[in-house]
Amino acid sequence: MVLEFEKPIADLEQKLQEMKDLAKGKNIDLSADIQSLEDKIQTLKKETFENLTRWQRVQLSRHADRPYALDYIHEITNDFIEIHGDRNVKDDKAMVGGLGDIHGRTVMFIGQQKGRNTKQRQERNFGMANPEGYRKALRLMKMAEKFGKPIVTLIDTPGAFPGLEAEERGQGEAIARNLKEMFKLKVPVICIIIGEGASGGALGIAIGDKVFMLENTWYSVISPESCSSILWRSWDYKEQAAEALKLTAKDMLSNKLIDGIISEPLGGAHKNLKMMATTLKATIVEALSELDKLEADKRIEMRIDKFCAMGVVKE
Amino acid sequence: MAWFKRTDKGIKTSTEEKKDAPDGLWYKTPKGNIIHTRELKSNAYVCPDDDYHVKIGSKEYFEILFDENKFEELDGNLTSGDPLQFVDSKPYTTRIEETIKKTELNDAVRTAVGKLNGEDVVISCMDFNFIGGSMGSVVGEKIARAIDYSLKNKIPFLMISKSGGARMMEAGFSLMQMAKTSAKLALLDNAGIPYISLLTDPTTGGVTASYAMLGDLNIAEPGALIGFAGPRVIRETIGKDLPKGFQSSEFVLEHGFLDFIVDRRQMKNRLGTLLKLLRN
Numbered sequence: 001m002v003l004e005f006e007k008p009i010a011d012l013e014q015k016l017q018e019m020k021d022l023a024k025g026k027n028i029d030l031s032a033d034i035q036s037l038e039d040k041i042q043t044l045k046k047e048t049f050e051n052l053t054r055w056q057r058v059q060l061s062r063h064a065d066r067p068y069a070l071d072y073i074h075e076i077t078n079d080f081i082e083i084h085g086d087r088n089v090k091d092d093k094a095m096v097g098g099l100g101d102i103h104g105r106t107v108m109f110i111g112q113q114k115g116r117n118t119k120q121r122q123e124r125n126f127g128m129a130n131p132e133g134y135r136k137a138l139r140l141m142k143m144a145e146k147f148g149k150p151i152v153t154l155i156d157t158p159g160a161f162p163g164l165e166a167e168e169r170g171q172g173e174a175i176a177r178n179l180k181e182m183f184k185l186k187v188p189v190i191c192i193i194i195g196e197g198a199s200g201g202a203l204g205i206a207i208g209d210k211v212f213m214l215e216n217t218w219y220s221v222i223s224p225e226s227c228s229s230i231l232w233r234s235w236d237y238k239e240q241a242a243e244a245l246k247l248t249a250k251d252m253l254s255n256k257l258i259d260g261i262i263s264e265p266l267g268g269a270h271k272n273l274k275m276m277a278t279t280l281k282a283t284i285v286e287a288l289s290e291l292d293k294l295e296a297d298k299r300i301e302m303r304i305d306k307f308c309a310m311g312v313v314k315e
Numbered sequence: 316m317a318w319f320k321r322t323d324k325g326i327k328t329s330t331e332e333k334k335d336a337p338d339g340l341w342y343k344t345p346k347g348n349i350i351h352t353r354e355l356k357s358n359a360y361v362c363p364d365d366d367y368h369v370k371i372g373s374k375e376y377f378e379i380l381f382d383e384n385k386f387e388e389l390d391g392n393l394t395s396g397d398p399l400q401f402v403d404s405k406p407y408t409t410r411i412e413e414t415i416k417k418t419e420l421n422d423a424v425r426t427a428v429g430k431l432n433g434e435d436v437v438i439s440c441m442d443f444n445f446i447g448g449s450m451g452s453v454v455g456e457k458i459a460r461a462i463d464y465s466l467k468n469k470i471p472f473l474m475i476s477k478s479g480g481a482r483m484m485e486a487g488f489s490l491m492q493m494a495k496t497s498a499k500l501a502l503l504d505n506a507g508i509p510y511i512s513l514l515t516d517p518t519t520g521g522v523t524a525s526y527a528m529l530g531d532l533n534i535a536e537p538g539a540l541i542g543f544a545g546p547r548v549i550r551e552t553i554g555k556d557l558p559k560g561f562q563s564s565e566f567v568l569e570h571g572f573l574d575f576i577v578d579r580r581q582m583k584n585r586l587g588t589l590l591k592l593l594r595n
Contacts, residue, residue, distance in 0.1 A: 162544030170572045172523030172543035179497035200524040221481045221490040231403040245486040246399050257487045304498045310491040311452030312396035
């Protein structure tokens with residue numbers, strides 16, 4: 001899939017390929033031209049991806065090739081054992097989790113999971129968890145706390161599922177409980193937005209000592225589309241809504257609503273999963289070693305104080 | 316030839332110029348019963364003929380719940396900032412100013428401390444009139460401070476929710492108010508101070524997904540709309556009509572997320588008894 005703003009790059013890349021094929025087939029030396037075209041592509045890429053609009057970043061966060069939670073988990077852990085079920089209703093496939101080894105240390109991973117093809121998307125419910133997903137997440141967090149293992153959550157959801165059964169089983173209560181309980185967890189909690197961070201559905205696993213966003217992700221109270229439909233009464237103002245919501249990693253950091261940005265490979269996380277996973281792993285390891293230095297009570301106090309300082313009011 | 320001829324051009328009133336109808340002497344319930352507003356007031360704003368609970372605000376709830384309507388308001392002067400310089404059909408700052416003027420409220424929640432049947436209580440009550448009772452920084456901060464007051468003075472906390480959810484014009488800041496209020500409730504938990512959440516019509520979105528559902532006791536007025544997603548969104552998602560009574564207080568009670576439903580006319584006494592039982 002090529003996004004609108006990626007087209008000029010894709011066109012040049014195609015030209016480059018043609019040139020390379022030509023050089024090989026006809027056995028002529030085009031290395032100077034090839035080099036110059038490669039430089040041109042590199043410059044264009046840099047220019048394009050440094051100057052993305054907010055809406056373009058939203059598009060990147062939803063890119064069909066973008067790595068999902070399990071892609072990262074498998075990439076950065078050695079032994080990973082997935083854990084299933086909320087012990088009440090069912091196993092929510094939109095919320096995954098399990099124990100994994102990262103640098104000889106066991107970490108509890110939890111995250112929303114999207115699907116790659118139609119069948120998977122259905123199975124994963126497009127990464128929209130039901131209440132049992134949030135309750136499964138909480139069960140895993142409590143287990144991590146019991147065994148003194150740190151928690152890493154990977155957030156990637158267009159929202160908590162707005163379905164009939166979700167309401168019957170208390171979607172609101174499930175998210176609310178997670179918010180409160182996550183403030184009490186005695187183990188370190190690191191939360192990373194890896195794709196979409198939509199509203200309460202994202203926040204439901206995003207209360208942490210450290211909250212990071214990947215460079216091309218968004219995190220806000222509502223998606224630009226829904227915001228457009230409510231405030232402008234039309235679906236056509238999504239670009240404008242994205243601008244108004246200030247939902248990118250840079251915006252969220254400058255408003256002190258997150259703790260840091262994790263940079264992505266040029267062109268987005270999907271261009272180089274290995275490289276992205278390495279950066280992600282390094283960030284987790286570094287954050288953990290920092291959090292390890294604090295007593296549990298101190299960590300909890302700082303976690304609470306951090307979120308309580310968020311907001312702008314006039315007295 | 317037409318019977319009536321329009322002589323004046325452009326007599327359509329633009330939305331901005333339309334005036335709110337003045338409060339009349341009579342109130343008509345959705346079922347069509349008509350009641351005198353004076354009688355309504357003396358009946359805790361419940362229609363005696365069909366038990367319809369009229370939507371009311373903090374002023375009325377305080378009047379119903381506090382002994383002799385005596386209370387001390389906390390943080391009454393807090394007003395909203397505009398951290399994102401948000402503009403949709405009009406700038407957020409203009410919207411706030413206009414709403415303050417129209418409603419004579421400073422934001423969508425008011426906090427007060429006083430006595431309810433002799434029991435000390437801190438009450439935060441939302442006002443739906445103020446941008447749909449939406450939760451922005453002021454709502455989050457005032458609730459956080461109300462809980463701080465509860466903690467400091469060891470007084471039970473009663474939250475009366477009535478909200479469409481988060482305030483979009485504060486985007487990320489609004490979302491984090493869910494976290495902030497839940498953090499304070501975690502502290503209240505640890506201190507063993509009771510928190511009663513009263514859900515009224517309507518309570519949806521981020522408010523349901525944070526403090527409204529976190530009471531030691533969650534109670535509601537009859538017939539209130541209570542849910543996470545709004546009914547329109549759910550209908551569009553599942554592509555089917557919703558069953559009758561879906562997301563009503565009665566439905567939520569039946570599914571185990573409320574402790575009981577209380578008629579507004581008995582509310583004060585029920586709450587008084589509850590607070591006494593929790594204290595003794």
